[in-house]
Amino acid sequence: MIDTLRRVLQDTLERLSDQLIMYLPGFLAGVTILFVAYWIARATRWLLNRIFKGIAFDRFLRQSGISGLLNYSGRFRATRLVADTAYWGILLLGLLTGFSAFNTQITSRIIESVILLLPRMVIAALIILAGTWLGQFLGRSTLVWAVNEGIPSPRRWAAAVRVILVFIAVVVAADQLNFAKNVFLAAFILLMGGVVLAVSLALGLGSREIVRHYFQEASRSSEDSLERSLRDHL
Amino acid sequence: MLENAMSEEASKAVHSIRQADIVVGIPSYNNVRTIRHVVQAVHAGLVKYFPQFTSVVINSDGGSRDGTREAVLTTRIEDTHLLLLSTPLLPVHRLSVPYDGIPGKGSAFRLVFEAAETLRARACAVVDSDLRSITPEWIELLLRPILHAGYDFVAPYYHRHKYDGTITNSIVYPLTRALYGLQVRQPIGGDFGISPRLVSRYLARKDWETDVARYGIDIWMSTIAMAEGYRVCQSFLGAKLHDAKDPGADLSAMLLQVIGSVFALMQEYEPIWWNRTGSEPVDLFGFRFDVGLDPIKVDIDRMLKPFCRGCQELGEIWALALQPETHAAIVQLGQTAQGRPDQFHLVDDLWVQIIYDFACAYKKRPLERSHILRSLTPLYLARVASFVIETRELFSLTFEDKIEQLCLRYETLKPNLLSGWAGGEKKVPQFERRSEASKLTTVEAPGAELRMEKQHPAATERS
Numbered sequence: 001m002i003d004t005l006r007r008v009l010q011d012t013l014e015r016l017s018d019q020l021i022m023y024l025p026g027f028l029a030g031v032t033i034l035f036v037a038y039w040i041a042r043a044t045r046w047l048l049n050r051i052f053k054g055i056a057f058d059r060f061l062r063q064s065g066i067s068g069l070l071n072y073s074g075r076f077r078a079t080r081l082v083a084d085t086a087y088w089g090i091l092l093l094g095l096l097t098g099f100s101a102f103n104t105q106i107t108s109r110i111i112e113s114v115i116l117l118l119p120r121m122v123i124a125a126l127i128i129l130a131g132t133w134l135g136q137f138l139g140r141s142t143l144v145w146a147v148n149e150g151i152p153s154p155r156r157w158a159a160a161v162r163v164i165l166v167f168i169a170v171v172v173a174a175d176q177l178n179f180a181k182n183v184f185l186a187a188f189i190l191l192m193g194g195v196v197l198a199v200s201l202a203l204g205l206g207s208r209e210i211v212r213h214y215f216q217e218a219s220r221s222s223e224d225s226l227e228r229s230l231r232d233h234l
Numbered sequence: 235m236l237e238n239a240m241s242e243e244a245s246k247a248v249h250s251i252r253q254a255d256i257v258v259g260i261p262s263y264n265n266v267r268t269i270r271h272v273v274q275a276v277h278a279g280l281v282k283y284f285p286q287f288t289s290v291v292i293n294s295d296g297g298s299r300d301g302t303r304e305a306v307l308t309t310r311i312e313d314t315h316l317l318l319l320s321t322p323l324l325p326v327h328r329l330s331v332p333y334d335g336i337p338g339k340g341s342a343f344r345l346v347f348e349a350a351e352t353l354r355a356r357a358c359a360v361v362d363s364d365l366r367s368i369t370p371e372w373i374e375l376l377l378r379p380i381l382h383a384g385y386d387f388v389a390p391y392y393h394r395h396k397y398d399g400t401i402t403n404s405i406v407y408p409l410t411r412a413l414y415g416l417q418v419r420q421p422i423g424g425d426f427g428i429s430p431r432l433v434s435r436y437l438a439r440k441d442w443e444t445d446v447a448r449y450g451i452d453i454w455m456s457t458i459a460m461a462e463g464y465r466v467c468q469s470f471l472g473a474k475l476h477d478a479k480d481p482g483a484d485l486s487a488m489l490l491q492v493i494g495s496v497f498a499l500m501q502e503y504e505p506i507w508w509n510r511t512g513s514e515p516v517d518l519f520g521f522r523f524d525v526g527l528d529p530i531k532v533d534i535d536r537m538l539k540p541f542c543r544g545c546q547e548l549g550e551i552w553a554l555a556l557q558p559e560t561h562a563a564i565v566q567l568g569q570t571a572q573g574r575p576d577q578f579h580l581v582d583d584l585w586v587q588i589i590y591d592f593a594c595a596y597k598k599r600p601l602e603r604s605h606i607l608r609s610l611t612p613l614y615l616a617r618v619a620s621f622v623i624e625t626r627e628l629f630s631l632t633f634e635d636k637i638e639q640l641c642l643r644y645e646t647l648k649p650n651l652l653s654g655w656a657g658g659e660k661k662v663p664q665f666e667r668r669s670e671a672s673k674l675t676t677v678e679a680p681g682a683e684l685r686m687e688k689q690h691p692a693a694t695e696r697s
Contacts, residue, residue: 143551144605147543147609147612155547
């Protein structure tokens with residue numbers, strides 16, 4: 001009995017030591033790669049921060065109007081975004097390289113799937129970025145237009161435009177990633193249908209007076225040219 | 235970019251004339267109601283005052299569908315014997331042609347200038363097609379300083395109702411005067427006389443397909459003439475009465491084009507206006523007289539409502555475009571407009587600071603330029619409302635004094651523009667407002683201090 005127990009323990013320890021011998025170099029290599037990648041990522045982030053500050057990248061974006069379009073407050077820091085993206089990109093690369101040091105079937109599969117997914121993820125990220133950009137721009141245009149035209153609740157209209165455009169971008173991105181695309185598509189159709197129905201009901205029932213008043217005002221100003229307002233005079 | 239605005243039809247028509255001494259352009263778009271009178275006045279002016287010259291009247295049309303072009307070609311001068319003492323020696327040609335390019339007044343003018351250059355004209359004039367008060371004398375007053383006194387640019391000087399020309403009175407005239415140092419009273423008047431060398435200069439420019447093609451053309455022409463040192467004068471034309479503008483015309487689009495052009499030209503001519511201080515009068519021709527004017531109905535509530543709405547909704551945009559102190563003062567004013575509209579008063583200093591802040595924001599682009607400019611509309615309406623309240627009881631002459639005061643504030647506060655434009659530390663503005671008892675009180679921002687006027691970097695480099 002004791003002999004059997006000893007043999008089992010011995011076998012277990014031998015298997016463990018074999019596995020250790022087999023995986024330890026890979027693990028150590030992986031940790032070393034990750035460690036090196038971490039320092040490279042930090043150095044790159046620092047360097048990019050310095051370079052972009054030197055060439056006044058943020059100022060360029062602010063003056064070209066891109067900054068204001070990407071960020072609601074108009075105080076977008078592109079330098080930080082680029083540096084952080086590079087930092088996390090290098091870390092991810094280090095992690096994948098570290099994994100590959102194990103040289104097992106599972107790690108190979110993980111790396112393969114990540115590599116296959118990466119271009120799609122980049123495209124999806126770009127789609128969401130473009131959607132956010134467009135949403136920001138058109139949202140602001142809607143806000144200013146609605147205020148100048150006297151449309152009620154301008155901020156809500158602007159927010160609705162922003163939300164719809166960002167949501168469209170998310171649907172397209174999900175489709176690109178093959179991630180729950182039916183769910184997103186169904187949600188999108190439901191949302192758009194709901195919006196159209198709500199607008200129709202609002203115009204048909206709730207806002208009849210407002211719409212009538214609006215059109216009366218418009219026709220009155222076009223008919224009554226004698227009652228000239230200051231708007232006619234440059 | 236379109237190389238020129240001359241359509242094939244226009245080109246053939248112009249080349250068939252070969253040479254002319256005077257070209258008068260009339261831009262039009264569905265102006266059949268008024269254009270007959272304008273053509274009659276222009277034609278009569280040419281045969282009466284310039285019988286020794288070959289002249290061409292060109293109607294540059296934007297695709298009218300109401301018979302404007304036919305009206306131009308078929309209009310005859312009535313009662314010639316009452317107008318003319320001598321028989322014209324040379325003919326007055328008349329053309330009505332469509333222009334190519336972006337639809338707008340600027341593209342129409344471009345065709346006229348191209349025709350003037352092709353025909354080697356010695357003087358060119360442009361007049362609006364919606365004028366009801368134009369007389370033959372206008373043509374003499376716009377052309378004679380060019381032909382006989384060596385001027386390059388004749389700006390109009392009108393007698394206008396105190397509530398007419400509010401963009402001119404509250405922004406364009408005081409701002410261009412403070413910038414370029416010349417007191418051209420109607421820089422966006424619409425009726426101008428131009429010398430051939432200035433015509434060539436206009437045509438040589440590459441910005442025809444910007445806002446210049448639309449409402450921006452008038453200020454563009456005036457600014458180039460003033461900033462580039464051409465000889466500028468004014469002619470008193472009497473009253474300016476014109477057809478009511480298209481009611482569908484969007485005020486914020488007009489502001490966008492006019493003020494956008496002013497700000498864009500500010501960037502281009504920065505080295506010229508940077509060190510200019512004060513302003514000087516410009517020669518004025520013509521006999522000045524007072525005339526009765528069409529009354530203008532003003533609805534103050536209709537102007538204050540958009541302002542109150544802007545205060546509630548446009549905070550995020552104004553916060554980016556304006557200095558914090560200016561924005562705070564506007565928010566405070568918004569409360570007054572809602573609570574006591576009859577007491578509403580947007581003081582000159584605050585208004586000047588708003589315009590200077592918008593100019594700086596246009597340059598620095600903290601957000602899209604069209605958003606910046608369109609968000610100015612509620613503030614502009616508030617300023618007009620305040621001005622109407624303030625000048626309700628004033629006669630025209632006293633009203634001109636108010637305009638003069640505003641211009642002087644623009645000139646005095648120009649250092650604020652310079653510091654904001656250079657992007658350095660901002661001078662904290664102080665705004666005076668009327669208290670309930672109509673006394674003057676001062677809203678002072680913390681840490682207010684005076685700053686020295688900065689030299690323009692380019693000027694420093696040169697020196």
